[in-house]
Amino acid sequence: MIKILAIESSCDETSAAIISDGRVLSNIIANQDIHAEYGGVVPEFASRSHQENIVPVTEMALKKAGSELKEMNAIAVTVGPGLMGALLVGVSFAKSLAYGLNIPLIEVNHMQAHILAHFAEPPFPSFPFLCLTVSGGHTQIVLVRDHLNMQIIGQTLDDAVGEAFDKSGKIFGLGYPAGPVIDKLAQKGEANIKFPQPQIPGLDFSFSGVKTAVLYHVQNEVRKDADYIKNNIERLCASLQYTLVQILIKKLIKASVDHNIKQIAIAGGVSANSGLRSAIIETGLKLGWQTYIPRFEYCTDNAAMIGVAGYYKFLANQFSSLDITPSARLPF
Ligand code: KG4
Ligand code: ZN
Numbered sequence: 001m002i003k004i005l006a007i008e009s010s011c012d013e014t015s016a017a018i019i020s021d022g023r024v025l026s027n028i029i030a031n032q033d034i035h036a037e038y039g040g041v042v043p044e045f046a047s048r049s050h051q052e053n054i055v056p057v058t059e060m061a062l063k064k065a066g067s068e069l070k071e072m073n074a075i076a077v078t079v080g081p082g083l084m085g086a087l088l089v090g091v092s093f094a095k096s097l098a099y100g101l102n103i104p105l106i107e108v109n110h111m112q113a114h115i116l117a118h119f120a121e122p123p124f125p126s127f128p129f130l131c132l133t134v135s136g137g138h139t140q141i142v143l144v145r146d147h148l149n150m151q152i153i154g155q156t157l158d159d160a161v162g163e164a165f166d167k168s169g170k171i172f173g174l175g176y177p178a179g180p181v182i183d184k185l186a187q188k189g190e191a192n193i194k195f196p197q198p199q200i201p202g203l204d205f206s207f208s209g210v211k212t213a214v215l216y217h218v219q220n221e222v223r224k225d226a227d228y229i230k231n232n233i234e235r236l237c238a239s240l241q242y243t244l245v246q247i248l249i250k251k252l253i254k255a256s257v258d259h260n261i262k263q264i265a266i267a268g269g270v271s272a273n274s275g276l277r278s279a280i281i282e283t284g285l286k287l288g289w290q291t292y293i294p295r296f297e298y299c300t301d302n303a304a305m306i307g308v309a310g311y312y313k314f315l316a317n318q319f320s321s322l323d324i325t326p327s328a329r330l331p332f
Helices: 033-038 043-065 084-101 110-119 161-171 179-186 208-224 228-259 274-287 303-315
Strands: 003-008 013-020 023-031 074-080 105-109 129-134 139-146 149-155 263-267 290-292
Touching (some): 139 228, 149 228, 263 274
Parallel strands (some): 074 105
Antiparallel strands (some): 013 023
């Protein structure tokens, strides 16, 4: 039996998980509420919270799994991409544990781990599959050939789709992160405001234009009616969400056709979005896709996905030395 303690601290969630032969025994996630009042993640506060949370979160993960540190065969940790100061807390903690326990350290790429979250519990996608990875920092279409063999075939040229949700939400005065709030409000409104969709060739995305269109629309309408946002928030959210989901789905369809792959998965924080989830299912039914959508818990940042990625790296003997350093930007 291979038991792995996994640590995630790349952004504003401190998380620890215990993985046994690829199965999740525990997955503890501490959110950081402090950023909400600042309208975005404040890197310095994130690092401090990670430092406070990392030991109790790890202890809780061990306790919930009914495991002890001495049973661990390896420590897996996110090395990037993410906030440097935040990553440093997790990486330093993981290194000291690996050193103290005299067990191997496994470095994990956060974006690859979002994709490998699909192997946290069945049904598992079969290879090759396409994964639309959508988060606060990334928007990618990834061709996944194997657990550890992935290629980005399309990505955003500017903002990530999560950023488009969050920045538009800021314009609506919705606080941070606005994505989940927009999702809830959108379910009560009609998508009857037309925001322009970008014309980007190939499989790449662009979202900055939508955000600007939302800003101009709101500024224009607020000049006529000071309460415009308040009175129209549900249709504003529904229209924004519809536009963003359409942009994603169109490129996913193109990727499926171009690569002749009908195994389609979504991953990352924005894959928690109900509009995106139902659009993927509906499109899949029409086009004969086999679709894979992880449980909410495995969509947003969590250590279970780091542990699952660590497990496959363990099987492939991909261990790291204790002098690794985190990278804010990290290619596959
Ligand atoms: O993957 P994640 O937890 O962290 C990053 O690695 O970025 O993704 C966070 C992003 C945020 O932009 C947040 O607003 C968005 O995911 N998000 C959502 C929903 N839940 C989280 N966006 C739209 N609808 C949701 N239900
Ligand atoms: Zn993430």
